[in-house]
Amino acid sequence: MELDLVDARWRKSTYSNGQGGCIDVADGCPGVMPVRDSKDPKGPVLVFPLEEWVSFVAAVRSGEFGDI
Numbered sequence: 001m002e003l004d005l006v007d008a009r010w011r012k013s014t015y016s017n018g019q020g021g022c023i024d025v026a027d028g029c030p031g032v033m034p035v036r037d038s039k040d041p042k043g044p045v046l047v048f049p050l051e052e053w054v055s056f057v058a059a060v061r062s063g064e065f066g067d068i
Helices: 049-059
Strands: 009-012 021-025 032-037 045-049
Touching: 032 049, 045 049
Parallel strands: none
Antiparallel strands: 009 021, 021 032, 032 045
């Protein structure tokens, strides 16, 4: 699947912090969640199926991964 992110509207994730842990996400891509390192906006993008991204965020919120 080819995903054109040229016009994607990136936003800083609410889980980003001021200590180097910053990611950007692009909303509005049907069925997927693109994620990139905000310190390297021209670098690689990881694209997760939306269902898996939602599960991951729920696990982070519930503390499943500890203090991250």
